[in-house]
Amino acid sequence: MGAWRCSTEAREPQAGAWREVCETKRPDVNTLGQDVDPLAVETIPQLVSERVRLTPSAPFGLERTETGWHEISWSEFGGEVERVAAGLAALGIEPGDCVAVIGWTRPEWCVADIAIQWAGGVCVGVYPTLTADQTAFILDDAGCKVAIVEDAEQLAKVRGAGTVEHTVVWGALPPSERAALAWSALAGPPIADRSRPESPAVILYTSGTTGRPKGAVLTHRHLIELLRGGASAGDIRFGDITMAFLPMAHAAEHVLSFYSRIRFGSVGAFARSVETVIDDAREVRPTYFGAVPRIFEKIHQRIELGLEQAPAYRRLLARACFAVGRACAQAQREGDAAPLWARILHPMADRLVLSRIREIFGGRVRYF
Incomplete structure (x- = not known):
């Protein structure tokens, strides 16, 4: 597991127990009015920076491991974003360059998304269920210079993409792999946030089940306006918990869920898989549950x-x-x-x- 994760001892998944422990040691968790005002920011990385400033030690997410649920704070999340952004810049990512992210919904996916935008790039989410041909088509269509993937299975799919210059793997690298870069090896001189309101932030592609995938470009201004319009949607509260398990390549999880969690300071509990989401929900006891029909x-x-x-x-x-x-x-x-x-x-x-x-x-x- 990544070294950036919370280093405290893992807690066994007793119903709601992690929350009581967290709230007794964090003065900012119970503070009212800790949602980020979308009128005060212009880009998604700025939204993250403001969230980290407001509630650095509050939980960004929960991840299930063999020993229990591990908590990741907003401060840890923000620090990892800056590290990965610096690493992407060192690989040659410039403002406007596209970077693909391929994998199941994990904390690393979220870090990659914001880090790409911090470096001035455009995040291109790819469904991990697509074939190698479909994956290569999207990467070439968007002109992705870098692909960030979860594991060897997804790594194999990007081999056929002609535009990809570098690949990064956040999971375990095969011992024989020499071309790809490990997630932990991403490094470079610190960079300032390069995101701009009018710049593209995300390209959302269709799943491609009825033809060639098509991409929709969303700028930072589009996304911030969306968050402004949904300021009271669903009565999301600071510290609320939701299950994070839908594909990040889909607008529902990527934009509506993840970006809303940043805005309101709610917590994403990352399910082990779609098959285990109900079992995981019984353990973390979410306060709202968003899903497709x-x-x-x-x-x-x-x-x-x-x-x-x-x-x-x-x-x-x-x-x-x-x-x-x-x-x-x-x-x-x-x-x-x-x-x-x-x-x-x-x-x-x-x-x-x-x-x-x-x-x-x-x-x-x-x-x-």
Whole structure:
């Protein structure tokens, strides 16, 4: 694991335990009003710098290892961004150059994204599920000079890209690998933030399932305006926890989730994989849970399958409780009072069924 991660002893994943420990040792974690004002910054790296200044010791993210959940602070995150940015500049990255990032959603992906922009470059996210041909097409189409990849599998995919001059691997390098550079070896003289409001920050490519991938260019000004427009979206609060598991090559995770976490100071718990996200959620107990519809469809299918195998009276009870929950939730969304019958029955429905559904996600989710 990277040396930049929090060096404190790993904590076992006891429900919510890490949070109580963190809050007792950090005066800034419980401070109100610690969201970054998007009106005060003009680029994404500036947003990060302001977040680090406001709450340096607050958690940027949580990562599951063999010994438990490790915490990474905003200060550690910011320091790693500057190190990687300096390393990219030493490799020859100039303002306007494109750098590809290929891998699953990890802290290193987030560091690479901001470091590329800090160096003045443009981050090009590539889905790790794409074929070598699709990957090479995107890298050549964007003109990527550097590719930052997770492992040997992704490294092999960039071999066919003609524009790539350097490759960096944040995971384990094969012993025989000589051409690629290790993540920890990125180094260079410190550089000032080169990002500019009018400059491209990110190129988001389509998945390419229905044809050649197409890229959409987003400038720093676009992204900051998006954050300004979503200042109260979802009532995200400082210190909230969300699961980080959707592909960073997609706008939902890259822009809406990651950049919002920077803006509000919420915490990304990096799931080990899409398959383990529910198990991971039970351990870190997120307070909000964002996902694409397919994730919720799978969870709904699991619940329905369990009900089909349950006795008839339990199925009837569950569906009655679901009806109560839906009535209350709909009224809450519309800003109205729930029907009297739903208000009367909700405490019992919650105790018998609804609270158990919430426990699937750790028991603390305020909204999805």
